[in-house]
Amino acid sequence: MTTALLPTAAGLWYRDVISCLWATLAENIARAGGAPLDVLGLHWEFRFRPGDVRSEEFYFAGAHPDDVARSIAPYHGISSRWHRAADDDPLAELAGLTGRGMLPVAAVDNFHLPFRPAYGDVHAAHLIVVHDVDPAAGTVTVSDAMPPAFSGVIDAAAFRRSWESANPSDEQDAFFSDSRIDRRYLTVTVDELPPLDRGLLKRALAADGERFAEGDERGPAGDWTGLPGLRRFLDDLREGAAAGEPGALRDAYPFGWGMQAQAGLHGELLRRLGVEHDVPELREAGRRVEAVAHAWTGVRLCAAHGHPDPRAALRELHGHAARLEEAYHRGVAAVHDAWRAL
Amino acid sequence: MDGDRVTASAIERPAGGGGETALHAVKRFLPVRLDKHWNNRAVSAVGETGAGRFNVWRNSFPAEHLPAPGGELVVGDVPYRFPQTTADGDNIRCAGQYLPLPEGRYDWIHLLASGERRVESELALHFADGEVDFEAVRVSDFWAAPARFGEREAARTPVMHYPHHVQQGVAAVLWSQRVPVTRIATLHGVRLPRHIALHVLALTLESVGPAAPDGDR
Numbered sequence: 001m002t003t004a005l006l007p008t009a010a011g012l013w014y015r016d017v018i019s020c021l022w023a024t025l026a027e028n029i030a031r032a033g034g035a036p037l038d039v040l041g042l043h044w045e046f047r048f049r050p051g052d053v054r055s056e057e058f059y060f061a062g063a064h065p066d067d068v069a070r071s072i073a074p075y076h077g078i079s080s081r082w083h084r085a086a087d088d089d090p091l092a093e094l095a096g097l098t099g100r101g102m103l104p105v106a107a108v109d110n111f112h113l114p115f116r117p118a119y120g121d122v123h124a125a126h127l128i129v130v131h132d133v134d135p136a137a138g139t140v141t142v143s144d145a146m147p148p149a150f151s152g153v154i155d156a157a158a159f160r161r162s163w164e165s166a167n168p169s170d171e172q173d174a175f176f177s178d179s180r181i182d183r184r185y186l187t188v189t190v191d192e193l194p195p196l197d198r199g200l201l202k203r204a205l206a207a208d209g210e211r212f213a214e215g216d217e218r219g220p221a222g223d224w225t226g227l228p229g230l231r232r233f234l235d236d237l238r239e240g241a242a243a244g245e246p247g248a249l250r251d252a253y254p255f256g257w258g259m260q261a262q263a264g265l266h267g268e269l270l271r272r273l274g275v276e277h278d279v280p281e282l283r284e285a286g287r288r289v290e291a292v293a294h295a296w297t298g299v300r301l302c303a304a305h306g307h308p309d310p311r312a313a314l315r316e317l318h319g320h321a322a323r324l325e326e327a328y329h330r331g332v333a334a335v336h337d338a339w340r341a342l
Numbered sequence: 343m344d345g346d347r348v349t350a351s352a353i354e355r356p357a358g359g360g361g362e363t364a365l366h367a368v369k370r371f372l373p374v375r376l377d378k379h380w381n382n383r384a385v386s387a388v389g390e391t392g393a394g395r396f397n398v399w400r401n402s403f404p405a406e407h408l409p410a411p412g413g414e415l416v417v418g419d420v421p422y423r424f425p426q427t428t429a430d431g432d433n434i435r436c437a438g439q440y441l442p443l444p445e446g447r448y449d450w451i452h453l454l455a456s457g458e459r460r461v462e463s464e465l466a467l468h469f470a471d472g473e474v475d476f477e478a479v480r481v482s483d484f485w486a487a488p489a490r491f492g493e494r495e496a497a498r499t500p501v502m503h504y505p506h507h508v509q510q511g512v513a514a515v516l517w518s519q520r521v522p523v524t525r526i527a528t529l530h531g532v533r534l535p536r537h538i539a540l541h542v543l544a545l546t547l548e549s550v551g552p553a554a555p556d557g558d559r
Binding site: 016017117121122147148149172173260291293294295297298300301302304305306315316319320323 | 459485486511
């Protein structure tokens, strides 16, 4: 049982650019004594996996398909693995983990969670942290940093409805419904958390540059990566919209969330470290990378509002795609300047 | 167009000879009517939360926690005319609209605005002599977010309106942001960006000049 360490809702780590995936990883990092921004903000890349986007708030295609935590934070000893609880007494699996001091991350359908704004209204695939299971009381203790933040006890039956939901297609949410939850949960292990010194920072910035220079179609999944992969993604998005393909724009919203979160955190971290190390180039690089996150707003929201009629959205989409590509190029160049200045 | 609102303030600036002289200047504010450009509904009353359309989820700002429609909202020292809802809505969802402005020399364009997530884009400032300058406009997220771009918070509500209910604990935030007019020339109009995530609820022009009515501006 770990409820003695249960953070208050106000104490949960959160940023307005992140999704529940980053929030739940952050809670595991904080529990291990780490600083979430230092761990989650050190890595930056562009990676799109064609045909892979799922309608879930926590969708992310990482370089390590079976380990999303390692994909997001490759410089730290953090790892994760997805599981599906057994049909028979599934809460026992979570109880076993929390009993060992772990913080499993449960996939849930917001429709069934009393503390979510979508309760009883909208189906959407979301993540929360499980702190404790009390079979005798019939309760589960959970936390959720996404507004309105929650930390406390909920009825086990409500948790199970949410955790076992089919998350059916919901016309009110075309982006995060229609993806079965099926008692999925993520286990996160946090081992070594090396100090974020100048050497590690410089190594991470060098790797940023190498990854963005990569060609597309990397790895066994044929990921589109780096600046060439970004161009290919944007070309594909524009061509699909121009052709009026149904669904051409819909995936850009859930996919872009991960890219937006990653850029937003990387930028914030570089700015902060630019202050700590008194390196102006690092602060400027941070701001350039944050501009990438902000440019994702245009692409994501144009796609979200425009997906029912892609051709009608094309005029605005062209502008956002050009701005996003320019932001990435300027961000990569600024990171290179910061690397040289370190 | 509404009448000028004039507020006085004192500034200091270096004078010749290395000394400093206190000079009096005035800030002149000119709220500009935007209602004929309304194309979106950002604010809803508690009895009609389903009317809101601020974001893709149809969330909206709760009218009960905002200034009265048509009333004045002063943020810092900037007066805005708070929007009055019409059949077309209560704000401009930016789609490249061109807004003719009362011609004059201005130093700042103040926007009462909010974003469906953080927005960085640009305005096209058109001048009477045919010149056009593009200036950055930056507006933070309306969804329980902090000011990311150094804006002033114009309103932060204790609840958010959802289509079918009032949500406690999720703030809706309005921002007061400014865009500089760097060219010393007569401003003629402004084009908003094609950016569906940016909403403008009010616009006020500001000029700063000497207290004397016939100054050099």
